[in-house]
Amino acid sequence: MTQTLSDQPFVVAGRPFSSRLLVGTGKYQDFDETAAAIDASGAEIVTFAVRRTNLGQDASAPNLLDVISPQRYTLLPNTAGCYTAKDAVRTCKLARELLDGHNLVKLEVLGDDTTLYPNVVETLKAAEALLADGFDVMVYTSDDPIVAKELERLGCCAIMPLGSLIGSGHGLQNPHNTRLIVEQAEVPVLVDAGIGTASDAAMAMELGCDAVLMNTAIAHARQPVLMAQAMKQAVEAGRQAYLAGRMPRRQSADPSSPFAGRING
Amino acid sequence: MQIQLNGESKPLDGEVTIQQLLESLGLAGRRIAVEVNEEIVPRSIHAETRLAEGDRVEIVHAIGGG
Numbered sequence: 001m002t003q004t005l006s007d008q009p010f011v012v013a014g015r016p017f018s019s020r021l022l023v024g025t026g027k028y029q030d031f032d033e034t035a036a037a038i039d040a041s042g043a044e045i046v047t048f049a050v051r052r053t054n055l056g057q058d059a060s061a062p063n064l065l066d067v068i069s070p071q072r073y074t075l076l077p078n079t080a081g082c083y084t085a086k087d088a089v090r091t092c093k094l095a096r097e098l099l100d101g102h103n104l105v106k107l108e109v110l111g112d113d114t115t116l117y118p119n120v121v122e123t124l125k126a127a128e129a130l131l132a133d134g135f136d137v138m139v140y141t142s143d144d145p146i147v148a149k150e151l152e153r154l155g156c157c158a159i160m161p162l163g164s165l166i167g168s169g170h171g172l173q174n175p176h177n178t179r180l181i182v183e184q185a186e187v188p189v190l191v192d193a194g195i196g197t198a199s200d201a202a203m204a205m206e207l208g209c210d211a212v213l214m215n216t217a218i219a220h221a222r223q224p225v226l227m228a229q230a231m232k233q234a235v236e237a238g239r240q241a242y243l244a245g246r247m248p249r250r251q252s253a254d255p256s257s258p259f260a261g262r263i264n265g
Numbered sequence: 266m267q268i269q270l271n272g273e274s275k276p277l278d279g280e281v282t283i284q285q286l287l288e289s290l291g292l293a294g295r296r297i298a299v300e301v302n303e304e305i306v307p308r309s310i311h312a313e314t315r316l317a318e319g320d321r322v323e324i325v326h327a328i329g330g331g
Contacts, residue, residue, distance in 0.1 A: 024331025034329060049330025052271040052323065053297055055290055064327045065296045080330050090303060094325050097298035097305050166331070215331025 007243060010211050012045075012188050013104055013136035013157040015074065019044045020205070021235040022076065022190065024215025028224065031067040037218055038068065040228035047076045047106055047213070050095050075099060076138065078106040083119065085109060085126035092130055105130065106160070106192075106213075108140035116166040116193075120147045124154070131155045140192050143177040145184060152187050159185055160192035160213060163204065167216045169196030172203055182208040198227075198234035205238025206246070269321040277316065284312040286322070297326050 009016035023043040028034040038046055046068050068075065077095030079088040092105045109126055111119040118141050130137050131154060138158040139151050148159045161181055164170035171194060172178055182189045188210035195201050195214040204212050212235055221227030259265070266277045270286075277286070283306055287293045299306045300323040306314050316322065 025329040026331045028329060047331055048327045050298075050325050051328045053292065053326045055271060055324070060291070063296050064329060075327075077327070078330055090300070093305050094298045094300055094323070097307060098296060098325065098327060100308075213331075 007239065010188065012138065012211075015104075017044045017074070019232075019235075020211040020239055021201070021232055022047065022211055022213040023218060023228070023231075024048075024078075024213070025064060025068060026215050027219035031062055031064070033224060034064075035067050037224040037228040038073075040225045040232070041218065042232045044074055045076050046073045047078050047215070049078055049080050050091050050098065070099060070102075074104065075102065076104060076106050079108050079126075080110075082109055082126075083111070083122070085122045085129065088122070088126040089129050089133075092135055093133075096135070103134055104136045104138070104157075106138050106140065107156075118142050118162070120144070124150065127151055127154050127156055138190070143174050143181065145177060145180040148181045148189075149184060152185060156187065158188040158190055158210075160190045163191045163194030163200065166193040168194055169217060169220075170194055171196050171200035172207075175203065175207055178204065178209065179207050195231075198230040201231050201234040202238035202241070205235055206241050208242055211235070266316075266318050268316055268319065271323060281316050282312055283314045283316065283322075286316065287311065287324075290324075292324065295326070297324050299324055 009018055010020045019042045021041055021043050022045040023038055023041050024047045025034050048064055079091045082088040082091055088107060088109050096103055107126055109119050109122040111117045120142055123141060127137050127139055137156045138160055139156045140160045141147055141151055143161040151159055163172040190211045190213050191204040191209050192213040195217045201212045218224050218228045268275050283299055302321050
């Protein structure tokens with residue numbers, strides 16, 4: 001008998017999505033690879049960065065938004081590279097203008113360029129300013145449950161603790177904190193940063209995260225398109241395992257085949 | 266007249282609107298956003314917004330990021 005999978009859509013800022021994998025667009029070799037990997041990932045929400053236009057270059061060269069169409073994807077501009085609340089707020093306003101009023105943003109305010117660890121003091125300030133200005137804020141933060149709760153209290157629409165350092169591929173270094181954040185949250189929780197391979201993504205979902213956001217794990221795989229497919233399946237498998245509920249752990253073995261009726265019995 | 270364009274000095278010939286600046290850069294109609302002195306200048310008023318001496322102009326676009 002096939003049991004029908006009944007899952008709710010992933011809802012963020014009132015918008016429903018069927019994919020629980022969010023992907024970035026950085027570090028790909030070219031736009032063709034970007035488009036193919038993102039297509040294979042099944043992601044519906046796609047992040048990008050805002051940077052100064054290269055003046056003097058061929059203005060007719062393709063633009064990321066020609067490849068990752070705002071008609072097909074929900075675009076999620078980030079504030080990567082911002083170290084102050086002020087710069088992050090400016091970047092979000094530029095992104096809103098770039099996307100004709102689209103107000104969903106990924107806020108990240110970084111502490112230093114060695115760890116890219118979130119500066120939570122500046123992040124809280126930026127979140128407050130952005131929320132007052134009508135933005136829907138998905139926020140990258142540390143795995144501190146108290147900070148996570150405060151960001152939720154301010155009104156952020158998704159809390160996105162790191163699994164480990166951005167681009168490190170070290171997976172979930174503190175799954176207990178991730179679980180604490182998941183258990184207390186009333187808004188979606190996503191692991192953002194640190195995913196290295198498919199099992200990391202599955203683990204985040206098994207912990208009860210609502211979704212996972214990644215970039216480097218796909219873009220820097222030897223075969224990005226194949227890894228994008230793997231991540232899609234890992235997120236789905238992890239989600240289904242979470243919904244199914246894992247078996248209890250036991251200290252001793254428990255045979256799967258019955259003792260009764262053994263020929264040596 | 267001089268402005269700061271994306272962090273670099275740029276001389277302009279007389280009064281120029283943002284729309285004219287974008288046209289001269291080949292960026293008219295492209296997916297970009299413009300900020301002058303840290304304030305967004307909406308696309309709808311590029312044609313009527315004149316630049317002034319010393320204005321700090323940022324023109325940004327979307328690039329790959331995570």
